[in-house]
Amino acid sequence: MSIQIYNTLTRKKEPFETLEPNKVKMYVCGPTVYNKAHIGHAMSALVFDIIRRYLEYRGYTVEFAMNFTDVDDKIIRRANEMNVDPFDLAEGYIQDFEKNMAELNILPATVNPRASHEIDQIIEMVEGLIEKGYAYPLEGDVYFRVRKDPDYGKLSGRNLDDMLSGVRKEADDRKEDPMDFALWKAAKPGEPAWESPWGPGRPGWHIECSAMNLHHFGASIDIHGGGNDLIFPHHENEIAQSESLTGKQFARYWVHNGMLQLRGEKMSKSLGNIISIDEFLTQHSADAFRYLVLNSAYRNPVLFNEEVLLQAEKALDRIRFALRPANDEAAGAAAETLDNLATQITRSKDGFINTMDDDFNSAGALAHVFELVRVINHSRDEGATTEELLPAQDLLRELTTVFGLRLEDDSSAGKAQADPFVQLLVDLRLELRSLKNWALADQVRDQLTALGVILEDSKEGTTWHWGKNNG
RNA sequence: GGCGACGUAGCCAAGUGGCAAGGCAUGGGUCUGCAAAACCCUGAUCGUCGGUUCAAAUCCGAUCGUCGCCUCCA
Numbered sequence: 426m427s428i429q430i431y432n433t434l435t436r437k438k439e440p441f442e443t444l445e446p447n448k449v450k451m452y453v454c455g456p457t458v459y460n461k462a463h464i465g466h467a468m469s470a471l472v473f474d475i476i477r478r479y480l481e482y483r484g485y486t487v488e489f490a491m492n493f494t495d496v497d498d499k500i501i502r503r504a505n506e507m508n509v510d511p512f513d514l515a516e517g518y519i520q521d522f523e524k525n526m527a528e529l530n531i532l533p534a535t536v537n538p539r540a541s542h543e544i545d546q547i548i549e550m551v552e553g554l555i556e557k558g559y560a561y562p563l564e565g566d567v568y569f570r571v572r573k574d575p576d577y578g579k580l581s582g583r584n585l586d587d588m589l590s591g592v593r594k595e596a597d598d599r600k601e602d603p604m605d606f607a608l609w610k611a612a613k614p615g616e617p618a619w620e621s622p623w624g625p626g627r628p629g630w631h632i633e634c635s636a637m638n639l640h641h642f643g644a645s646i647d648i649h650g651g652g653n654d655l656i657f658p659h660h661e662n663e664i665a666q667s668e669s670l671t672g673k674q675f676a677r678y679w680v681h682n683g684m685l686q687l688r689g690e691k692m693s694k695s696l697g698n699i700i701s702i703d704e705f706l707t708q709h710s711a712d713a714f715r716y717l718v719l720n721s722a723y724r725n726p727v728l729f730n731e732e733v734l735l736q737a738e739k740a741l742d743r744i745r746f747a748l749r750p751a752n753d754e755a756a757g758a759a760a761e762t763l764d765n766l767a768t769q770i771t772r773s774k775d776g777f778i779n780t781m782d783d784d785f786n787s788a789g790a791l792a793h794v795f796e797l798v799r800v801i802n803h804s805r806d807e808g809a810t811t812e813e814l815l816p817a818q819d820l821l822r823e824l825t826t827v828f829g830l831r832l833e834d835d836s837s838a839g840k841a842q843a844d845p846f847v848q849l850l851v852d853l854r855l856e857l858r859s860l861k862n863w864a865l866a867d868q869v870r871d872q873l874t875a876l877g878v879i880l881e882d883s884k885e886g887t888t889w890h891w892g893k894n895n896g
Numbered sequence: 897g898g899c900g901a902c903g904u905a906g907c908c909a910a911g912u913g914g915c916a917a918g919g920c921a922u923g924g925g926u927c928u929g930c931a932a933a934a935c936c937c938u939g940a941u942c943g944u945c946g947g948u949u950c951a952a953a954u955c956c957g958a959u960c961g962u963c964g965c966c967u968c969c970a
Contacts, residue, residue, distance in 0.1 A: 436900095453970090454970070455970085456969095456970070457968085457969080462970095463970090465969085465970050466970050467970085468970070469970035470970080472970090473970095497968090498968080499968070581899075581900090581965080581966085582899055582900075583898075583899060583965095583966075584898095587897095587898050587899075587966090588898080588899095588966070630968085650970095651970065652969075652970030653900090653901090653964070653965080653970085654964075654965065654969055654970065655969080655970070656900090656965070657899090657965060657966065658965095658966085658967090659969090681970095682970070683901085683902095683964085684963085684964065684969095684970075685970085686963080689962080689963080690963075690964095691963080691964070691969090692970095716919090717908085720908065720909060720910090720918085720919070721908080721909060721910090722909090722910080724901085725901075725902070726901085726902080726963065726964075728908070728909095732907065732908085732920090733907080733908055733920090735920080736907075736908060736919070736920040736921080737908085737919085737920085739919080739920060739921095740908095740918090740919045740920065742933095743919080743920095743934095746933075746934070780910090780917095786910070786911090787910095788908095788909060788910050788911095788917090788918080788919095789909095789910050789911075789917070789918080790910095791909095791910085791917095791918065791919075792909095792910065792917045792918035792919085793917090793918085794918085795917095795918050795919065796917090796918080799935090802934060802935070803934090803935065803936090805934080805935090806927095806934065806935050806936095807935090858929080861929075863929060863930070866929090866930095867929095867930070867931080870931080870932090874932095879932070879933090880931090880932075881931095881932055881933050881934095882928070882929095882930095882931080882932075882933095883927095883928085883933085883934095884927095884928095888933095
C-alpha cells in the first residue's frame with residue numbers, strides 16, 4: 426500500500442505518485458511579512474514540516490519551497506506608519522520568522538523565494554498571459570480574465586455565477602468581470618515600484634506563487650500546501666494563472682491544513698486574538714505545540730488552550746521517561762518480556778508507517794508510539810537492562826524524530842550553575858533519610874519542590890530534575 | 897444566500913460497514929518511611945430522529961448545534 430493523500434482538488438484520498446521517481450517537489454505558501462509570526466503560522470508550518478519529514482523518512486528526496494511575500498499593501502502601510510523602508514521592515518520580519526521556525530524545530534526549506542526577487546519572472550508570466558488572451562492591461566494594472574478560463578473555480582468548488590451574488594456592489598466596474606483579479610498593480614505615489622511594460626508598478630499577491638513555482642520547479646509540482654483559508658481565492662487564482670499559461674497541471678496534490686482554534690474561533694488579525702510565536706515560547710515548549718498538531722488530523726481545526734497544552738506536556742513527559750536508561754541494578758528481564766519487547770518493536774514500526782501512510786494520520790500513529798512507550802516502561806520494571814532496552818528506545822527516538830519532537834531533558838537549561846548546590850542538598854537529605862530523620866528530609870524535599878526541583882527516591886538513591894516553567 | 901468541514905467517554909482525539917486506538921484527568925492496586933515517578937486494573941454504543949443492511953460511529957435522508965471560506969489571512 427502506498428502513501429494516500431487527501432487532495433482538495435478531487436476531494437478524496439489518492440495514492441501518492443510523484444512526477445519523478447523518489448523526488449517530491451513541494452511548495453507551501455509562506456507568510457506576508459508585515460508583523461511577527463503567530464501560532465497560526467506555526468501550525469501550518471508544523472503540519473507541512475511533519476509531512477516533509479515523513480516523506481523523507483519514506484525515502485523521498487523532498488525539494489521544499491516556502492515563499493515570503495515581501496511586497497504587499499499591508500507591508501507598505503505599516504512601513505509608512507513606522508516611517509521605515511518597507512524592504513527593511515520585511516527583512517526584519519523574515520529574520521524573525523526564520524528564528525521562530527528554528528525554535529520550533531522546523532526544517533529549513535530548500536529554497537525561500539521572495540516576491541521582490543522574482544519580479545522578472547512575474548513580468549514575464551504576466552506578459553505571457555496577456556499574449557494568450559488570459560489577461561488584459563487596464564490603466565497601468567493588469568487583470569486576469571476569469572471568464573476565459575473554463576476551469577476557474579475547480580479547486581474551491583465554486584462557479585462564477587454563484588460567486589457574483591456575493592460580490593460587493595462597489596466592485597471595480599472598470600474590470601471586464603467583477604471576479605477578474607489583479608496580476609499587476611500600478612504604483613501609487615510613494616510606493617515601491619518596478620518598471621514594467623505597463624508602467625511602474627508591483628505584482629499582485631497571487632501571481633508571485635505561480636511565478637516562483639515556474640521559476641524554481643517548472644510547470645508542474647507534486648504537492649502544493651497552505652492553510653485552508655487560502656483555497657479561495659489565492660490557490661484558485663494560482664491554478665488559473667499557471668495552468669492557463671503552461672497548459673499543464675500545476676500541482677498534482679493540493680494539501681490544506683485546518684485552522685487553529687483559539688477560544689472556539691479562528692485566530693486572525695481582524696479578530697485581534699493573536700498570540701505570537703515568541704509569546705507562546707516564553708510559556709510553553711515547542712514540543713508541546715507540535716504534540717497538539719500531531720494529536721489531531723491536520724485537515725481539521727486544532728483546539729488551542731491552556732488545558733490542552735498542559736495535557737500535551739504531560740504526554741511528552743511520558744515519552745521522555747521511556748527514553749531513560751534502565752535501573753542500575755537491573756539484572757536482565759525474563760525471556761518472555763524480551764520477546765514482547767522485540768515483537769512490539771516490529772509492531773510499532775509497522776503500525777506507525779501504515780497509519781502515517783494514510784494521509785499522514787499522525788494522531789493514529791501517535792497511538793503506536795505510546796504502545797511502544799508502555800512496553801519499554803513495562804520491560805524496565807521487569808528488570809530489563811539498558812542494553813536490552815536500547816533497540817526499542819532507538820526506534821522510539823527514530824519515530825519521534827520523524828515527528829520532529831526534540832524530547833530534550835533540557836528543563837535545566839540555564840540553571841546549570843545551581844546544579845552542584847541542588848546536588849549538595851539532595852545528598853544531605855539522603856543522609857537524613859538514612860538517619861530516618863523523615864521530618865527534616867521531607868522539609869528539604871518540599872522546599873526544593875517549591876524551587877522547581879523534583880526529587881524521586883528509588884532503591885538506587887535519589888534522582889532529581891528541574892520541573893517545567895519553574896525556578 | 898452560495899460552497900465546505902465537524903459533532904466519539906470529564907478533557908484532547910484516532911477510527912468511514914463486522915465486537916470503539918492513544919494521551920490527559922478520575923478511582924482502585926503494586927512499589928515507597930511518606931511522597932513522586934513507573935507499572936497493573938478502571939470508563940463511552942459514537943448530537944438527535946428515521947432509513948438501507950445479516951451487521952453502521954462508519955452508508956442514505958432529515959433535524960439540531962459548532963466552525964471555516966465567499967474581503968487580507970497559515
